[in-house]
Amino acid sequence: MKVLVTGAAGFIGSHLMERLLARGDDAVGLDWYGDNYPPSIKRQNAAAFADRVVEGDILNVALLDDLFAKHDFEAVVHLAALPGVRPSIAEPGRYQAVNVEGTAQIVDAMHRAGVKRLVFASSSSVYGRNEERPYRETDRVDQPASPYASSKRAGELLLTTLHPIFQIGVTSLRYFTVYGPRQRPEMAIHKFVKAVEEGTPIPMFGNGETSRDYTYVDDIIDGTVAALDRCDERFRIYNLGDNRPVTLRELIDKVGEAVGKEPIIEELEEQAGDVQHTLACIDQAAADLGYAPKVPIEEGLRRFVDWYRAQEA
Ligand code: NAD
Numbered sequence: 001m002k003v004l005v006t007g008a009a010g011f012i013g014s015h016l017m018e019r020l021l022a023r024g025d026d027a028v029g030l031d032w033y034g035d036n037y038p039p040s041i042k043r044q045n046a047a048a049f050a051d052r053v054v055e056g057d058i059l060n061v062a063l064l065d066d067l068f069a070k071h072d073f074e075a076v077v078h079l080a081a082l083p084g085v086r087p088s089i090a091e092p093g094r095y096q097a098v099n100v101e102g103t104a105q106i107v108d109a110m111h112r113a114g115v116k117r118l119v120f121a122s123s124s125s126v127y128g129r130n131e132e133r134p135y136r137e138t139d140r141v142d143q144p145a146s147p148y149a150s151s152k153r154a155g156e157l158l159l160t161t162l163h164p165i166f167q168i169g170v171t172s173l174r175y176f177t178v179y180g181p182r183q184r185p186e187m188a189i190h191k192f193v194k195a196v197e198e199g200t201p202i203p204m205f206g207n208g209e210t211s212r213d214y215t216y217v218d219d220i221i222d223g224t225v226a227a228l229d230r231c232d233e234r235f236r237i238y239n240l241g242d243n244r245p246v247t248l249r250e251l252i253d254k255v256g257e258a259v260g261k262e263p264i265i266e267e268l269e270e271q272a273g274d275v276q277h278t279l280a281c282i283d284q285a286a287a288d289l290g291y292a293p294k295v296p297i298e299e300g301l302r303r304f305v306d307w308y309r310a311q312e313a
Helices: 011-022 039-045 047-052 061-070 085-090 092-113 147-166 188-198 217-230 248-259 283-289 297-312
Strands: 002-006 026-031 053-055 075-078 117-123 169-175 202-205 235-240 265-268
Touching: 002 011, 011 026, 011 039, 011 047, 011 217, 026 047, 039 047, 047 053, 061 092, 075 092, 075 217, 085 092, 085 147, 092 117, 092 147, 117 147, 117 217, 147 169, 147 235, 169 217, 188 202, 188 248, 188 297, 202 248, 217 235, 217 283, 235 283, 248 297
Parallel strands: 002 026, 002 075, 026 053, 075 117, 117 169, 169 235, 202 265
Antiparallel strands: none
16 A cells, blocks of 8 residues: 555554555555654664655645645545643644644645655544543543543544535544553653662652553554555544553552562652543444454563663664
């Protein structure tokens, strides 16, 4: 398949590019190598397929038109975004611009070029302050807890609106806390492993009872590729999670086991924008996409630690 992957040099995007290229797809990436974390890390992520990544901003309409004119894309996987809950509180306007206007520009450029299939990276954060778990795709999602979460929900709403007007089939994937090799350096597991390796304290926000549905990146890529292959004229939403909640305290213990050292914990106040718990119901993705996450957290953490040590060596 001839496919455009936006955000190709990022954590998830680089894994997706590798998977698509390995199975023989004609995948082209787009990434601006922005500095929300060190661009050198993104260049490293994309090192194996750098010649297939176009460097540019999804807000650059002329660049998008040029890219779509040069390639006869059958589908787009739109991962490019500013991620992260906490930084979005400091820059709500920038998050809206990149994540909402950026999504509008991508879908508009697809429309002009006649590209009919879109897979969109949404997030578990759209469930916000919802209390009933596991979260289901049919739940109301009108109380996001951070500007990042609002921007992802706004992206979904915009695509709901444009899908029948532009007749573009859309599959929105709500990813639940993704981890694994190349995880962004500011994300919890990456920070925790680094802290335990270096013998510095792990910042634990709250009492450790919050929980997350951590999903290994290979499982996320399985689900994303299955969604891409099955994307048709409909508008659909799927949770991609692991369906096994892990409390923050348990996560810290498991990181300690994976590293082989006792973690030092620094207890801090809960952070604004953080939600208490996440947990995905994955029945819909299982039924329609054959999605079945395989990597338990202990194994995923071991793989992350191996990767982390190889980077540091
Ligand atoms: P990432 O930051 O590693 O990847 C995003 C990539 O998009 C980066 O390489 C960045 O340079 C690029 N990008 C950002 N703005 C751009 C712009 N204006 N033009 C071109 N490129 C731009 O993040 P990730 O963790 O790989 O997340 C990928 C997607 O999945 C994002 O949409 C994110 O919101 C979503 N998501 C991630 C998680 C997670 O746990 N990692 C969870 C839910 C949803």
